[in-house]
Amino acid sequence: MPRARAVVSLLKKEERAGFMGLGDYEDSYEQDLKKRITRIQNELESAEKDDESLRALRHRKGFSLISLAGYTNAGKSTLFNAIVNESVEAKNMLFTTLVPMTRALDLGGRKALLTDTVGFIEDLPHWLVDAFKSTLDEIFLSDLILLVVDASEKPETILQKLSTSHDTLWDRIQGVPIITVLNKADLVDESEFDAIMEHVGYMAPNPVFVSAKKGTGMDALKAEIMKHLPPWCFCSLSLPNSEKGMSILSWLYEEGIVHRVEFGQQILVDYEARTEIINRAHALLEPQEAQRSE
Ligand SMILES: Nc1nc2c(ncn2[C@@H]2O[C@H](COP(=O)(O)OP(=O)(O)OP(=O)(O)O)[C@@H](O)[C@H]2O)c(=O)[nH]1
Numbered sequence: 705m706p707r708a709r710a711v712v713s714l715l716k717k718e719e720r721a722g723f724m725g726l727g728d729y730e731d732s733y734e735q736d737l738k739k740r741i742t743r744i745q746n747e748l749e750s751a752e753k754d755d756e757s758l759r760a761l762r763h764r765k766g767f768s769l770i771s772l773a774g775y776t777n778a779g780k781s782t783l784f785n786a787i788v789n790e791s792v793e794a795k796n797m798l799f800t801t802l803v804p805m806t807r808a809l810d811l812g813g814r815k816a817l818l819t820d821t822v823g824f825i826e827d828l829p830h831w832l833v834d835a836f837k838s839t840l841d842e843i844f845l846s847d848l849i850l851l852v853v854d855a856s857e858k859p860e861t862i863l864q865k866l867s868t869s870h871d872t873l874w875d876r877i878q879g880v881p882i883i884t885v886l887n888k889a890d891l892v893d894e895s896e897f898d899a900i901m902e903h904v905g906y907m908a909p910n911p912v913f914v915s916a917k918k919g920t921g922m923d924a925l926k927a928e929i930m931k932h933l934p935p936w937c938f939c940s941l942s943l944p945n946s947e948k949g950m951s952i953l954s955w956l957y958e959e960g961i962v963h964r965v966e967f968g969q970q971i972l973v974d975y976e977a978r979t980e981i982i983n984r985a986h987a988l989l990e991p992q993e994a995q996r997s998e
Pocket residue numbers: 774775776777778779780781782783821822823824887888889890891914915916917918
């Protein structure tokens with residue numbers, strides 16, 4: 705926040721020509737930058753407040769975190785709304801109140817937090833880059849990044865933006881998978897598709913074409929998301945047929961996908977969940993109670 709505030713005051717001071725050595729400043733660009741700074745300030749403010757609680761909740765609850773990243777105007781917010789409208793929202797309303805641009809979704813039984821972020825802008829002055837970078841933390845914490853690109857731009861521009869986005873993300877994400885989403889497919893015709901694929905092929909081998917505005921390509925995108933979520937493991941567990949066993953079972957229903965339950969002297973349950981959930985379920989049982997096979 706103090707940094708963002710300094711950024712605003714710096715900008716105010718420097719509103720005259722010659723700012724950043726770029727000569728005359730166009731009004732619209734200046735306005736755009738100011739609006740962006742206000743948004744970054746808001747993001748910083750909410751990020752500071754929510755970061756810890758979000759991270760803690762996410763880990764405790766076994767959520768996967770998916771972030772929308774990309775240049776400004778690529779259509780991230782439109783895509784965010786399209787995905788949210790098409791998906792079942794997870795019942796955990798806590799997240800919606802905690803973080804305005806994050807929604808808890810239920811993707812075929814897998815719970816995910818989808819977060820919209822502020823877009824990259826070209827030629828950010830270096831002192832602003834620092835302030836901006838902290839808003840990227842949301843992206844760096846992700847399990848999966850949807851890198852949204854405006855496919856209606858020239859193939860050269862698409863490639864250049866993809867490349868800059870990768871450079872920005874690469875150092876910090878350490879192997880987090882990136883799905884390239886070529887948005888605004890409704891503005892692209894057949895021959896342009898081919899030109900885009902030729903240009904971006906090596907950088908984005910399996911891009912998904914969507915139109916966030918028209919809602920097309922969403923099934924393919926969801927399938928791609930499911931494919932890239934952190935792996936879950938199958939596990940069979942034998943629980944005591946007791947109050948404790950029942951409460952672990954209901955916890956498993958909440959945290960994972962329960963495929964089969966058989967009630968007898970023991971409760972036999974086949975389920976699927978993140979490894980940390982499987983380990984916790986196991987740890988909740990006394991050694992003699994647990995019989996696990998994976
Ligand atoms: N034709 C078309 N326009 C789209 C599509 N998706 C988004 N747009 C338009 O593109 C513009 C930018 O969309 P946003 O969703 O605000 O873009 P953003 O990436 O969130 O931008 P920032 O928040 O500034 O980073 C808006 O005018 C949208 O209506 C699409 O699939 N097709």
